[in-house]
Amino acid sequence: MSQTSQTIDKIKKTKVLTVSVNEFYDPFYIENPNPEYPGLDVELAQAYAEFLDVELRVIPLRTFDQHAKMLERGDSQIALAGLSSSILRFKDVYFTDPYLLSTPAGLVNRASLPPEPEGQIVTVQLFRNLLDLQSVSGISFSVLSNSSNHLYLKETFPKAQIYSYFTSEAAFNELKKNNVNCFVADYYYIMALLQKNPSLRATYLPIMGSVQEDHISMAVAKKDVEFIYHLNFFIKEFKRSGKMQSLINKYFKTDKWVKKEEAK
Incomplete structure (x- = not known):
């Protein structure tokens, strides 16, 4: 018998994917962005919303605790906020496979x-x-x-x-x-x-040299393992098809996302 994800059922029923992002971590999320440059995490969330054929709602938050509480309450389905996974954070949320490696x-x-x-x-x-x-x-x-x-x-x-x-x-x-x-x-x-x-x-x-492998991952509530399988498959496909590398190039190999008043 195939398992279904309650989270995906809810998203498809409401036709809205709600994602929390990091308010202060450009270019993962950019407030009042240049056209076509909403931020890497926002574009990744948009791609997943398109994959599910639903609308995207983005909520900027400031701390990991805020992301975790929102997920736990069911007010959001994913925290996509440049978050590094850790054993300490694993007490509060589940993490997907990494979409980026950092140090x-x-x-x-x-x-x-x-x-x-x-x-x-x-x-x-x-x-x-x-x-x-x-x-x-x-x-x-x-x-x-x-x-x-x-x-x-x-x-x-x-x-x-x-x-x-x-x-x-x-x-x-x-x-x-x-x-x-x-x-x-x-x-x-x-x-x-x-x-x-x-x-x-x-x-x-x-x-900038690597000293440890930090996994930048999506976080989800600790209740729906099927949802994690679904997200992990999406992340794997997004990487395999070269789309993740395109996003990295777009935000970290050019400065077109930088707003004029910020550039010095």
């Missing part, structure tokens, strides 16, 4: 790094990933509170000064104010900052 990455103040050896042509960048910063004395970090990146820093740099903030933007501002010498966030968050403000590279070195 903790950083922007480090060039002035805090040791000078490169004089008279040598340096062919290898000395600081490729965050682990390379373990040799830098007096390193201090700013990071989003209780994020996977915060946990990574606490485990990897137990003796370093780590300051955590309620938003990634506040954490980044601490770097700009010279209160810390390295801001840590997801690879894609750092990529987006550099697209909005390419001149950051003059003062800060982007450190």
Whole structure:
């Protein structure tokens, strides 16, 4: 006997897919976007809504707890919000297979790094990933509170000064104010900052090499396993057909999504 998904039945009955997104994580979700650039998560949600032949309703939220509560109440069916899956979060939601792989990455103040050896042509960048910063004395970090990146820093740099903030933007501002010498966030968050403000590279070195495999996944309520099978198949097909790579290229290989007043 074939199982049906109660969630999909509800979506098809109401003809609406309700998805929560991250209000402060462009270009995954972009408020008042440029035409044709609503955000990577929004376009992925649109594709799934088309797959089901229903309308899409998008609700911007701020914290993981808000996403989890909304799913639990049945007010949304998917949280599509640049979320990294973790054992801690698994207590509250189920995660699909990843649609993107990420890593903790950083922007480090060039002035805090040791000078490169004089008279040598340096062919290898000395600081490729965050682990390379373990040799830098007096390193201090700013990071989003209780994020996977915060946990990574606490485990990897137990003796370093780590300051955590309620938003990634506040954490980044601490770097700009010279209160810390390295801001840590997801690879894609750092990529987006550099697209909005390419001149950051003059003062800060982007450190983008992989140190751990973060799975950016959709989250759903802990009650409908059939729905997860359905979403996983959709994600697999979206990747296999090259559509996921097209979205990555659209938002991370060009800066056309950046709004004029943001570009500096």
